[in-house]
Amino acid sequence: MLNKDISTSGLNVLDVIQPDVDLPDFIFTKKFSRYFFFDADFGTSDEHIDVVQEISRLCFDSDFKVNVFSNLDKSYQGSLGADGNWVQSVNEITRHMRDDRDCSGLLMVGGSKQLVLFQKQPVDIGILAIDSDRDLIELSQLINECFFCCKDISNWLGRKTNNDIELVESMGSDFLTELASKYC
Numbered sequence: 001m002l003n004k005d006i007s008t009s010g011l012n013v014l015d016v017i018q019p020d021v022d023l024p025d026f027i028f029t030k031k032f033s034r035y036f037f038f039d040a041d042f043g044t045s046d047e048h049i050d051v052v053q054e055i056s057r058l059c060f061d062s063d064f065k066v067n068v069f070s071n072l073d074k075s076y077q078g079s080l081g082a083d084g085n086w087v088q089s090v091n092e093i094t095r096h097m098r099d100d101r102d103c104s105g106l107l108m109v110g111g112s113k114q115l116v117l118f119q120k121q122p123v124d125i126g127i128l129a130i131d132s133d134r135d136l137i138e139l140s141q142l143i144n145e146c147f148f149c150c151k152d153i154s155n156w157l158g159r160k161t162n163n164d165i166e167l168v169e170s171m172g173s174d175f176l177t178e179l180a181s182k183y184c
Contacts, residue, residue: 011067013074016113022120023127024178032116032129035183036147039171041122043094043106046087051146052108052117052128053086054139059132060111068093071120072104080108125171127183150184 014029021027042048056064066080068090077093080086090106097104105119105126119126128147136143153176156164168176 011109011113013069013107013109016109016116017074017107017118023118023125024175024182026182027118027127028116028129030113032131033133034130034149036128036130036143036149037153037179038119038126038128038147040126040146042117042119042126043090043097043122045146046091048146049087049090051139051142053080053082054142055128055130055136056110056115057082058136058139059130059134060114064111066108066110066115069107069109070097070102070104071107071118072102074107077106125175125179150180153180153184 016029018027018029038048040048056066060082062082064082068077068080069075070077077097078089080089094106103122105121105124106117107119108117109115114131116129117126118129156167157173157176157180159165159168
């Protein structure tokens with residue numbers, strides 16, 4: 001269930017995100033144990049939303065809550081409970097943002113800042129940062145379908161296959177190299 005009561009947020013997003021910094025630079029105010037990257041409009045990708053919810057359920061307790069913010073002005077948009085319908089709620093948040101002429105990306109912060117998702121604009125590469133030592137092997141296929149990680153970047157930069165070459169050319173060698181140097 002979407003909760004838009006600002007008093008439930010209790011979080012200053014600048015506690016987790018550095019102001020005026022964007023990928024490929026290090027955008028967080030702390031290091032996380034894992035980083036996953038994505039190249040899709042998170043706010044409208046049901047598959048990505050579902051995978052992040054599954055990661056949250058697996059890594060954190062049943063009381064886990066994620067606060068959602070607009071990346072434009074860091075305004076609070078609502079919260080997502082562990083067992084709520086995240087797809088419906090995120091789609092609703094995104095629709096309301098667009099209705100308000102806010103076409104920026106989303107910023108989501110969960111738990112005690114143990115999970116952060118950042119996407120500056122829907123067309124930009126986004127990042128999911130997690131602080132958890134839980135094994136994600138049971139979600140590996142879903143994660144690999146929606147996200148890429150440091151190992152993928154390293155493989156692509158090796159340019160061993162035509163697909164690697166295409167990915168490096170489309171994302172930019174400098175961008176991927178810098179991303180790898182900051183997060184891997």
